[in-house]
Amino acid sequence: MSPKTLYDKIWDAHLAHEAEDGTSLLYIDRHLVHEVTSPQAFEGLRLTGRTVRAPEKTIAVPDHNVPTTPGREDPANMTEDSAIQVAALDKNAKDFGIHYYPVSDVRQGIVHIVGPEQGWTLPGMTVVCGDSHTATHGAFGALAHGIGTSEVEHVLATQTLIQKKSKNMKVEITGKLAPGVTAKDIVLTIIGETGTAGGTGYVIEYCGEAIRDLSMEGRMTICNMAIEGGARAGLIAPDETTYAYVEGRPHAPKGAQWEAAMNWWKTLYSDDDAAWDKVLTIRGEDIAPTVTWGTSPEDVLPITAAVPSASDFKGGKVDAAQRSLDYMGLTAGTPLAEVAIDTVFIGSCTNGRIEDLRAAAAILKGKKKKDGIRAMVVPGSGLVRAQAEEEGLADIFKEAGFEWRLAGCSMCLAMNPDQLAPGERCAATSNRNFEGRQGRGGRTHLMSPAMAAAAAITGRLTDVRELM
Ligand SMILES: CC(C)[C@H](C(=O)O)[C@@H](O)C(=O)O
Numbered sequence: 001m002s003p004k005t006l007y008d009k010i011w012d013a014h015l016a017h018e019a020e021d022g023t024s025l026l027y028i029d030r031h032l033v034h035e036v037t038s039p040q041a042f043e044g045l046r047l048t049g050r051t052v053r054a055p056e057k058t059i060a061v062p063d064h065n066v067p068t069t070p071g072r073e074d075p076a077n078m079t080e081d082s083a084i085q086v087a088a089l090d091k092n093a094k095d096f097g098i099h100y101y102p103v104s105d106v107r108q109g110i111v112h113i114v115g116p117e118q119g120w121t122l123p124g125m126t127v128v129c130g131d132s133h134t135a136t137h138g139a140f141g142a143l144a145h146g147i148g149t150s151e152v153e154h155v156l157a158t159q160t161l162i163q164k165k166s167k168n169m170k171v172e173i174t175g176k177l178a179p180g181v182t183a184k185d186i187v188l189t190i191i192g193e194t195g196t197a198g199g200t201g202y203v204i205e206y207c208g209e210a211i212r213d214l215s216m217e218g219r220m221t222i223c224n225m226a227i228e229g230g231a232r233a234g235l236i237a238p239d240e241t242t243y244a245y246v247e248g249r250p251h252a253p254k255g256a257q258w259e260a261a262m263n264w265w266k267t268l269y270s271d272d273d274a275a276w277d278k279v280l281t282i283r284g285e286d287i288a289p290t291v292t293w294g295t296s297p298e299d300v301l302p303i304t305a306a307v308p309s310a311s312d313f314k315g316g317k318v319d320a321a322q323r324s325l326d327y328m329g330l331t332a333g334t335p336l337a338e339v340a341i342d343t344v345f346i347g348s349c350t351n352g353r354i355e356d357l358r359a360a361a362a363i364l365k366g367k368k369k370k371d372g373i374r375a376m377v378v379p380g381s382g383l384v385r386a387q388a389e390e391e392g393l394a395d396i397f398k399e400a401g402f403e404w405r406l407a408g409c410s411m412c413l414a415m416n417p418d419q420l421a422p423g424e425r426c427a428a429t430s431n432r433n434f435e436g437r438q439g440r441g442g443r444t445h446l447m448s449p450a451m452a453a454a455a456a457i458t459g460r461l462t463d464v465r466e467l468m
């Protein structure tokens, strides 16, 4: 048998049909659904009198539109559009008999946090969702694609997806990380190297000692942003860390089924002599605490650097950099660590898990946010929130002057009441810093939870190592 990558193995195990031109039909193991990209898909089923093919493999949760303050069950606390989308999901979940976590359920949260937490996401699966950050689930060694609304309808109706196979790319992070450096710094550094188009046409497998050393939370942070590097999906081969995370979760296999699953999961790695279409290697020791300065996730620099000048770039990038600098209100040559911020947002499917809150709380413990800074922590799910309360993290945040919110996408994107005002500058743990992403005219700097906590204390972008 010819050697295979992990991606090849999962692909082959789910291939139902392949046409001569490579167009393929893949079986889908899990379909995650949220309120933004599903209403038309369910409407399409209704119009043609179809049902959901595998309701037991279909899981829905509202996350993008929901307010993160008490009273959010009341539609009066949402915009009309938001209330319509959430009500549609409530109705569709009920009518089509799929698994559902409404806002009133403690298990509700961001779809990419809920799936793994409930044990829906397992190694070797194909996982899709009408959401680009479905890549997150690749951290389990699952092939996880974002899909569009017409594809959501196709998967609902058939439990299959039409795809063309991507190429194989390997990103290896060797060695150990330095203190203060986290999974977020790794993935920002990778995107800085490859650019936002570097992964286009590829599925990326992340490997190497620094990746193996990460918790599942950290691995999810890495795969979450595979899409920001242009990749179709990100993958990390499952290992003992993965199995330990999965075991005992509500929907994980049990008993003999667990044993059978493990037999398959243990085959999920790239063969030594597998062929790669592209390889990138980065030394873990060389990665610094990293922030973005511009309006693309590839606009990254170590926190010790200064704001670049447009003339540092070449070709078409010169104008793009100038536009970014103008939008961000930054002057070339200013040390990044002198850039004052207004707001701190800790949360999102990139960094809203328990380990992220622990990392931020470790920096904030016994300290206060700077006066005048608006700071909020938005746990990624109701269960993350409950655990953080139990561990005393919520008290640390509240004593530091942070707002302690209910679960949702929140200020990651401006689809709910948590938004930046024009010109406001935010230290954010999310994954996109596009113009207007967090509110019209808002300015976003992406960074790790520990770095965002440090920024809250000083009121400026800050090297977390100064506070450790
Ligand atoms: C709203 C949704 C379709 C979108 C996505 O696909 O990623 C959102 O989650 C985002 O992060 O921009």
Ligand code: SF4
Pocket: 063, 064, 110, 112, 131, 133, 348, 349, 350, 408, 409, 412, 413, 430, 431
């Ligand atoms: S938290 Fe942000 S990135 Fe994640 S699904 Fe929600 S809006 Fe998209």
